[in-house]
Amino acid sequence: MTESDVPSAYVRDKRTPPPSREELRARIPGWGADLDPADRPSYPKLQYPADTGAHWDFPERQPGAEGRERSIEHAFVTPAFGTAQPLHGLSGAIRRLAYQRFSEGRLAHWMLLIVGDRVDAWESHLRSFVSGRPDVPATGLRGELTHSGPGSREGRSDKRHQVLDPVVVAGPWLAAAGATALGARAVVRALRR
Amino acid sequence: MRAMVYRGPYKIRVEEKDVPAIEHPNDAVVRVALAAICGSDLHLYHGMMPDTRIGHTFGHEFIGVVEQVGSSVQSLQVGDRVMVPFNIFCGSCWFCSRGLYSNCHNVNPNATAVGGIYGYSHTTGGYDGGQAEYVRVPFADVGPVKIPDWMHDEDAVLLTDAAATGYFGAQLGEITEGDTVVVLGAGPVGLIAAQSAWLMGAGRVIVIDHLRERLEKARTMAHAETLDYDEYDDIVVEMKKQTDFLGADVVIEAVGAEADGNFLQHVAGTKLKLQGGSPVALNWAIDGVRKGGTVSVVGAYGPIPNAVKFGDALNKGLTLRMNQTPVKRQWPRMFEHVRNGHLTPREMVTHRFPLEDIAEAYHVFSAKLDGCIKPLILPRAD
């Protein structure tokens, strides 16, 4: 390697200067329009907007906050909040524990919420089996046919783990079905005795 | 009304739900005209976001018509056509007062570390989202904006998140004239980030992904060079070779927790949920950027810890910048760029599904079938 072959990183300046402004402007629509940081809406990071549309110092409080779960890092239930899917059942108890006992800084908070999610899902699946609309392990699979599933994946590296998807998705269902079958057999045997 | 509903990981369906009501004096109810599925929705769909409840309606990219307003709403009237930022924000807390709309403290009781987001689990406040016929819009005087007459609806809906986030991501990169900018991820966010990098004066823009149709889009729509990481044994080494062993001046990470490219990390993070997502792209960004450079992270991660190569970031003296996008702050300037044709969000729309077929839409977008880049959702027209 002669000295002029030494790559940029080892010398003072980039060996290949960037294309000129004229060249870039000719090739790229709008090149440099926001070159000046002052034209970039998020510069600087903290800015005091003249008018956000808020006509209050502190918003009116939405009714119904009593008993609603909240992060213990908050001083109170915020003045506005979502009311979708309130806590209920066993999953609700698990989630409530996560909120009441652990701050967001604790892994236990998030792990309990994940457990709550899985319990919620299975509570709902079981209920769905006795409803007119039973859950299935995965939805939208018709897309494989209507949107050329196999062809789309041709030559893609994520094929490798997409083959795992059915295992990850259907695995718990097979396990649950197996456990139910074993449980039922045990009950039948116990009753026969 | 008809609404998309979550039934557990990989499971959604359309159900009949009550039309949302005014719950706070500054609420509006909006009839959704057009919605979209975002890369972020995939984190929920795959069961990676804690406290995603069965029955939840997703959807944080939507435009629509004001159907009803609460008693204190001053700036909107029934019948107004509005675009709604994905952030729910109050406009008056410590954070909103400083322009950090995505970090509002008055809208999400469930967590302090993240603001309010429509249809994005209870961890972001427990608000049902806009992949439905109607949606509740809190702080109607603060968030929504009337859609300008000249604006195409498909641009408007993408400006509520994906496009604003790409533009924001480029700003977080603190690009200076002549910089070599690498964008990881050629999804809707990465494509607009690549277009935006030029506006800020980049000298070279390189987009990395492995989906051929998206890389093609990066070349045609964003005039970028592209690298397919499937073609390289080690994409970080290629990033070094491409930049004369310096590394990129700026790397924009527009991939997030679904990242692929490392089998073990991907399986541990996104399949087995042993970490809060798979930080493959984030680690590529840290390793691929030059010392003293900037990594902009707009790819989303959950609250569960990730195996991020923090030591490398420290030893390299990197600037790491990140946030959920404060969408409305991007708008006035972005509107000009869209109007001038410098940013072209709707060029990314590849699919339009009726709401009734949304399960199929999620599967197609999630598995990246049929060249899907951005799917839109059309609620039942009436």
Ligand SMILES: NC(=O)c1ccc[n+]([C@@H]2O[C@H](COP(=O)([O-])OP(=O)(O)OC[C@H]3O[C@@H](n4cnc5c(N)ncnc54)[C@H](O)[C@@H]3O)[C@@H](O)[C@H]2O)c1
């Ligand atoms: N910060 C915010 O406010 C905000 C807003 C919107 C979206 N997001 C996040 O931005 C990310 C991208 O969103 P999108 O809608 O474009 O999603 P998308 O799923 O359509 O795109 C992600 C792309 O990344 C590619 N990819 C996967 N692994 C990669 C790797 N290791 N290196 C390079 N590319 C890789 C995929 O092939 C895909 O094309 C998501 O994580 C989303 O949650 C953040």
Ligand SMILES: [Zn+2]
């Ligand atoms: Zn989003």
Ligand SMILES: [Zn+2]
């Ligand atoms: Zn606020």
